[in-house]
Amino acid sequence: MxxxxxxxxxxxxxxxxxxxxxxxxxxxxxxxxxxxxxxxxxxxxxxxxxxxxxxxxxxxxxxxxxxxxxxxxxxxxxxxxxxxxxxxxxxxxxxxxxxxxxxxxxxxxxxxxxxxxxxxxxxxxxxxxxxxxxxxxxxxxxxxxxxxxxxxxxxxxxxxxxxxxxxxxxSPAEQLVERVSELTRTRTDVLQAHSAELRRIERDLHDGTQARLVAIAMRLAVVGQRLPGDPDDPDDPNGAAALVRQAQAETEEAMTELRSVIRTIYPPVLADQGLAGALTTLATRAGVPTRIDVGPLGAVPAAVEAVAYFAVTEALANVARHSRATEASVLVTRDGELLRARITDDGAGGADAVRGSGLDGMRRRAAALDGTMGISSPPGGPTVITVELPCA
Known part of the structure; x- marks a missing residue:
């Protein structure tokens, strides 16, 4: 059968x-x-x-x-x-x-x-x-x-x-074009997802964890005031008041570290003011007079905004520390799907990413988003740093 x-x-x-x-x-x-x-x-x-x-x-x-x-x-x-x-x-x-x-x-x-x-x-x-x-x-x-x-x-x-x-x-050429187009689409999706995740993490840390640490520090301060004894008494370093004061100090240090982490993940000023407002605020704190010029940018993914902001921050910090410049300028423009940030100073020149001046970190940040960074810094200046980041 x-x-x-x-x-x-x-x-x-x-x-x-x-x-x-x-x-x-x-x-x-x-x-x-x-x-x-x-x-x-x-x-x-x-x-x-x-x-x-x-x-x-x-x-x-x-x-x-x-x-x-x-x-x-x-x-x-x-x-x-x-x-x-x-x-x-x-x-x-x-x-x-x-x-x-x-x-x-x-x-x-x-x-x-x-x-x-x-x-x-x-x-x-x-x-x-x-x-x-x-x-x-x-x-x-x-x-x-x-x-x-x-x-x-x-x-x-x-x-x-x-x-x-x-x-x-x-043909192989057509397959390459299709592959590049597919990677461009997937990168856009990844950037959008990354942007949403950055904003979520910043919001959770700022509104959640940081707020809880602030509440704990306030409660420790209240407890320290109500406990008997002097927290600064050297004869009683392990007293309850001293321990509460120590816990309060460590909590405040944790809040300071948390604020630093939040700024490195996604600076709150970007969420509040956008890239143009954040760069304007940054210029007011720069060590040299800085002119900010931001053109129409349209919708920019949060990850791209963050990398552009950190690049300008690092570049202006280098200008203040190393260039002996009297003025600097920042020009941010959008050309199609490409965001371009150009930082110029009239300093002594000689900037080199190989020497560990923070420029190599800028290059790595840009490369992580498939972007590029170029440096023109002949001896005697001027120094021009150009960061280009794809927005799609």
């Missing part, structure tokens, strides 16, 4: 494969015929692209391969039209002959008596003089034609589908 069921399963599988292959090839014959007669229209790029994609989807479905949408490739689409006619007509014609004759043989057997002359059969043909000859010879023809369909049509269909996918496949 297992052998019989296995044989039946194999027969069904091969029959289904022949049916799928034959259906694909008949569709290919129809597509090739339409392509031949409608070639002037299908040579138009806006029509050639969807037509070529339709053929790719059919080929991918037969082979069980996922086929992703391509960008427009006019030359490959035209080559695909030519290949469709050159290979689709003979392959589809062969499938039509095999399947047509397979359907024709039983019809001839059933109606052999209606013909004036003895009809012919597709594979083995002799005059049909009676029902016996018609039945056994018709059965032989059907078996032979079915075997021919099972043997020929599936591999022929797969061969044509592979040829179609190979001809219409994106």
């Amino acid at each position: 297992k052998d019989v069921s296995g044989v039946l399963g194999a027969v069904r599988a091969r029959s289904f494969g022949a049916w799928r292959g034959g259906r694909y090839l008949l569709g290919t014959l129809l597509a090739a015929t339409v392509t031949l007669f409608a070639a002037p229209l299908l040579c138009v790029p806006t029509l050639a692209q969807p037509w070529a994609e339709r053929q790719r989807q059919r080929a991918g479905a037969l082979l069980g391969r996922p086929v992703e949408q391509r960008r427009r490739a006019t030359r490959r689409n035209l080559l695909g039209l030519l290949t469709q006619v050159a290979t689709g007509l003979p392959a589809g014609g062969l499938a039509l002959i095999c399947l047509g004759n397979l359907l024709l043989a039983p019809f001839i057997v059933a109606f052999w008596w209606a013909f004036d002359t003895a009809p012919w059969l597709p594979v083995i043909s002799v005059p049909l003089t009676g029902w016996g000859t018609a039945l056994w010879l018709g059965l032989v023809n059907v078996v032979l034609l079915a075997a021919l369909c099972v043997i020929v049509l599936p591999p022929l269909a797969r061969l044509h589908a592979r040829c179609c996918l190979a001809v219409l496949a994106p």
Whole structure:
């Protein structure tokens, strides 16, 4: 019983494969015929692209391969039209002959008596003089034609589908462009998610953890006032009042550290005033007179804002510490999807990221967002630092 069921399963599988292959090839014959007669229209790029994609989807479905949408490739689409006619007509014609004759043989057997002359059969043909000859010879023809369909049509269909996918496949250059576009889209999604996460962390630390530390410090101060004894008494350093005072001091140190961490994650001034307002506030605290010029920026991801802010902060700190400059300027502009920050000073020059002046950290921050940083600082100045950050 297992052998019989296995044989039946194999027969069904091969029959289904022949049916799928034959259906694909008949569709290919129809597509090739339409392509031949409608070639002037299908040579138009806006029509050639969807037509070529339709053929790719059919080929991918037969082979069980996922086929992703391509960008427009006019030359490959035209080559695909030519290949469709050159290979689709003979392959589809062969499938039509095999399947047509397979359907024709039983019809001839059933109606052999209606013909004036003895009809012919597709594979083995002799005059049909009676029902016996018609039945056994018709059965032989059907078996032979079915075997021919099972043997020929599936591999022929797969061969044509592979040829179609190979001809219409994106070139290495097109694949690179698509990959870059995909990475750009995913980077945009990551930046947006990162921006939301930065704002959430800053808000949670500022409004949650920091507020709780402030409340603890206030309670410790109240407790210290109510406890007997002098917390500054050197003879009783382990007294309750001294321990409370120590705990209060450590809590305040923790708040100071937390504020520093919050500023390095996402400065609150960015959330409150945006990048333009934050840079203006930063200029008022710079060690040298600084002019801020911020153009229209549009929507900028929080991660990009933070990196730009930290870059300007570090650059102005270097100006104050090392450059001996009398003035500095910061120009922030938006060019398409690129945010550009340009920091200039009239100092002595000679800035070098290799010497650990904080410039290397700026470069790493920019590179983390696929950005760049350039330095022009000849001896005698001026020094110009340009940071470019993609916003998408």
